[in-house]
Amino acid sequence: MTDLITPGEARLQAMAAPEGEIAASTKTLVVGPYLAVRAGQGASASARSVEARLDEAVGLAGAIELDVTQSFAVALPRIRPSTYLGKGRVEEIAGLVKAEEIGLVVMDCALSPVQQRNLEKAWGAKVIDRTGLILEIFGRRASTREGTLQVEHAHLAYQKSRLVRSWTHLERQRGGFGFLGGPGETQIEADRRMIQERMTRIERDLDSVSRTRGLHRQSRARVPYPIVALVGYTNAGKSTLFNTLTKAQVLAQDMLFATLDPTARATKLPHGETVILSDTVGFISDLPTSLIAAFRATLEDVIEADILLHVRDVSHGDTEAQAEDVGEVLRELGVGTDAERIIEVWNKADLLDEAERTRLSNLSRQGKGGEAPVLVSALTGEGLDRLSARIEQRIARARSTFAVVLPPEDGAALHWLYENAEVLDRRMEEGGTLHLAIRIAPEKEPRFLNRFPRARHIGGR
Structure with a gap:
């Protein structure tokens, strides 16, 4: 009976439908409001450059085909409770939005409902924050029933506190949980009730999915194979590595969050051992806690894996900061980053110049035997024989x-x-x-x- 939905839930699903055609024709401004880094704020914050953070925000917008016409960073001495930005900056951006006919402003930060509403009023344009943008991407990428339910639940929880706001003709004509829509004022209370009812139904469905997944794990345990899960920052090359090792055809593109739903394949190592290789959603800095919680069931393969391959894009200028962000998410999942089961994979060696390739190759050989990183190119196959040998070596420790x-x-x-x-x-x-x-x-x-x-x-x- 879980597949039957009420008319109210049908309306919620319509409100949550992708609005790609509208998005593609909406002029978008990406603003990076970044606090000045002070001593003691943490390695990740200080190591990531402003340019890289802004580029990533633009990449996130591009992942759902937004028409980004301009982007710039704003240095903030402190966060304003009402508008996040200072009054002068708000007025300056308001002028730009009007002059360039901007329809959507992406703020690369976490906005409170009040801040979001005040900025929309000041600019006369739709405003979304980093969490809303990531939710939109996940909504487009999810393809399995479980993934769709998880995204919808996280999206509903996010929107529940953002029902009181007003915007343009789009809002008055129709509702929308996509960033280009919003509930009409007369529907606020009804929508709030429907949201809670829908969230409760989704939670029941997810419990059912989780029980089914548990049965599958028990079945797999009767014919046990080691689980090797790929983790890493989004766009680090996990899916390309997965495809190369398993001869699969998982979507692998130069795009943030190209993979959302988990994929698992059996593959044989050189000495005949069969392992289950699992590709997972990429991590990202400032990943909303609600999304980590929503995708906890999906990431069970990560939590229970015998070996984790932490895939890093060593050609990226912020690879160290990205590695720290991945570590933070793993700790959120209860996975220690110093665990013996983690193998660090330095990917995209083919994009390095000769000097950097030599330097990293030497570094990878200086580590303690089985603890050293493995330099590879998932695209060309370089180093994959060493990676397979390292996986076998780790498995052998318990045998x-x-x-x-x-x-x-x-x-x-x-x-x-x-x-x-x-x-x-x-x-x-x-x-x-x-x-x-x-x-x-x-x-x-x-x-x-x-x-x-x-x-x-x-x-x-």
């Missing part, structure tokens, strides 16, 4: 290695070993007797020892 001797006629036993273990070495005597070195997962070890009681433990845990 035992055995020596097995098989008579030449026991083909069934040999087949079992290739199906259930990693065959690391194979030698044959003149008479056909096989000497094997195998590595096996802990959960399969009892069955192995029951079948091969004479196997000799030679390494591992």
Whole structure:
């Protein structure tokens, strides 16, 4: 019965529908109101340049095909409670909006409902903040039922406090949870009730989806494979790496948040071990807490993964700050960034000049064995053999290695070993007797020892 919706919910869904055609024809101004960095404000804030932050904001707007005509940064000594910006800046932007016929202003910050409403009145244009923009992108990208429900729930929670506002003819003619619409004044209370009712229904549906996901995990646990999850800043090249390693065709574009819904594929490592590789939504600085909470179920593969590949775009000028932002999100999810299961992958080596490539290559070799980063190019395949070997090495830490001797006629036993273990070495005597070195997962070890009681433990845990 969860698929049946009320007329009120149908209206909410219509209000939440993408408005891409209108957006594409709306002149957009992107403003980066950034506080001056002071000592002690944190590595991420101080390491990221103003230019890079503004470029990222423009990239976010471009991800939903907004017509960005101008963009600039504003240095703020402090935040004004009523308008975020100072009075002079508000008036200056008002003149620009009128002169250039700007229809939408994107503020690369988190605005309170009061600040958003006051700026819209002052400028006579629609205003959205960073959270609203990211929600719009997620709304366009979500394709699975779970992803759509999560985005809608986060969007409804965001809009619930922003119902009291007025704008142009678009608002009076129709409602909208996209940034180019807003509920009419006479609908505010009814909309608020409908929002809460819809959120409650979505929460029930998400609980059902979560239970189904749990059953899938239990099913997978009966035929266990290690989970290797890709995490990283948006546009770091995770999907390209995923496609290269699994021969899949996941959307991989030079675009922020090209991937939203998680994708998992089974793939084999060089010694025959099967792993589940999971591609996930990219992280970003100042990711709204509500979105982290909404996508917690989607990110369960990250939380429960045996190995995390932290993919970094080392060709990006703010790669260190981006890595810190990813670390913050992982900590929000309860994943320690110093965990042994994390492998740092330095991607996009093909975009580096020769000197920088040599420098990073040397740095990657200076780390402690299995702890050193791996320099790769997901696009060209450079370094992927070393990455596969590193994944095998990490998996091996929790596994035992055995020596097995098989008579030449026991083909069934040999087949079992290739199906259930990693065959690391194979030698044959003149008479056909096989000497094997195998590595096996802990959960399969009892069955192995029951079948091969004479196997000799030679390494591992």
